[in-house]
Amino acid sequence: MDLPHGTSALIVTNDTVGPLYGAAVAEALGKRYPVVHTVTLPDGEEFKGWETLQRIFDALLAHGCDRKAVLFALGGGVIGDMTGFAAATYMRGVPFVQIPTTLLAQVDSSVGGKTAINHPLGKNMVGAFYQPRLVVCDLATLDTLSAREMSAGLAEVIKYGPIADMEFMDWLDASMDALRARDRAALAHAVRRSCEIKAWVVGQDEREGGLRAILNFGHTFGHAIEAGMGYGVWLHGEGVGAGMVMAAELSRRLGLVDDAFVQRLVALIERAGLPTKGPVIDASDNAGRYLELMRIDKKSEAGEIRFVLIDGPGKAVVRAAPDALVREVIDACCA
Template sequence: MIGGAFARAFEDYGELPHASQVVVVTNHVVAQLYVVQLVAALKARYQVVHIVKLPDGEEHKNWQTLNLIFDALLKHGCDRKTVLFALGGGVIGDMTGFAAACYMRGVPFVQVPTTLLAQVDSSVGGKTGINHPLGKNMIGAFYQPRLVVCDLATLDTLPERELSAGLAEVIKYGPIADMEFMAWQEASMDALRARDRTALAHAVRRSCEIKAWVVGQDERESGLRAILNFGHTFGHAIEAGMGYGVWLHGEAVGAGMVMAAELSLRMGLVDEKFVLRLRNLIQRAGLPVKAPVLDPSDNAGRYLELMRVDKKAESGEIRFVLIDGPGKAVLRSAPDALVREVIDACW
């Protein structure tokens, strides 16, 4: 929707769950900007609205922070009909969804994403969870929200770095599923970075359409859904190796997509022209295209160690989302020696 943040966000949603009380989970940064507007919109439907404010940042996506949500739910005597509203970016959405999946074995929740990354990716599809020091999103559940409400007005206050991070998740949809969308991004990147509402609306809509189509065929990532993780195997290693929050998720995915494309090239699946085209688009989005060094003594070895913890790994064998020709993705393993060559070539 377009307009003042949440001014009429829930007027047309008769399917909102009924409850005597709801809980808005947000962080301290987003709360200062939008919690008053959201609470005002919710009080037209719900008698009691509680607010839980969590610390901001990927480094807080852990058990300790998750327990703050459970503490509030128990303190306020919340029951199985209590609705949780996740107001924020991907971290808030993931943790709120996981809390909803666990509390009393499942209560309803609604995603209200306020970042581009969350609007085009993490709020859609039902993946919830927290990080572990040894791996990103390794503890969680598949649990679908009752509703996802995207208000483009919230992107007006998004820091430039966060906007670019969100564009990484927009970019990934082209190489894996829709090259026409990638061509549109190339033509529209300046407008997207300038926060043109029409361009952002199309980016959010088309990204959600592609993700919904994939998730509709493979909700629990037993096959096709894995293609949505293009760039994420390398990217998650960057996040864990650098320390959560040092690189934003989208920044790590941006560099990770370059590495995955380079691996696709070296496995004979795409040509160099495609890799350069994708690299240029990622760079134009304001994202890093060179990977960081995680260990000066054995950089490739450290990447391989972290990637073996990836959820797509099988029996210790790393499986990568590769581009099997533009617009088509495939999940494959690769020889460690070849992966080492890619890592060494991409920093």
């Protein structure tokens, strides 16, 4: 394990994870850094905004941390994204390390260097591409996850099957019960294979000029769900679960996959404990509201929504779709 050199360390965590692992991490880092500080943020997607980010900067400056400080993100995806963005921008850049403690963060958000905060009008709208020096995944931390958080993480595991690896999807079909029971060997394989696929994709397209966008399968609809319901009401992975169903159904209606594929994916998402229907976010014009929110997705171009679709099992494509068809999918997939 190769920790970055530094004259001080700042652990950024939240009030759920901090009490569980904060002291152990601080003790371990104390052997390596002259000074170790901790800042504890409130837990939840609804706090992934500027006000909370500012508390990281306040802590860094209050402790006199300079450019030789190293930040450690101890928590899930929200902590990782915010800590990474703080590291990218504090004094124009200091090193940071990811210590993801949720399945979602271990298989997705801690790898690849996307950092961001939310804006009231859109998720992850302000951020930077900034790579962590190291990602440390301890599977033991998954033992303390709630069942709901576990399911949310499985959404990001499942996505790697349809977009890139149908063998992995076969394995997931066979291993879903073991994963939900937190079988250590099954989790180890799921985390390893997910990170391998993600690293392969990001290695070819760090800045999302093209290929990387396929990792957002289910996310265009999912982000609309999160923003439409208010951040934190649905977990990110829950939005992605229902979002994958919608994206698969849109793929089917465009003739890219057959009904059997969609049914298989829906069944797997359901077995993961995830919603397979999207919520109604606007009683008067639900599809219209989804479309409105999706148009400010970062993949959109000149108001045209770019969907990640399944172009035959194991292969993804990014393309537009007619509004009328998208409306049909939303009407069929929300309840």
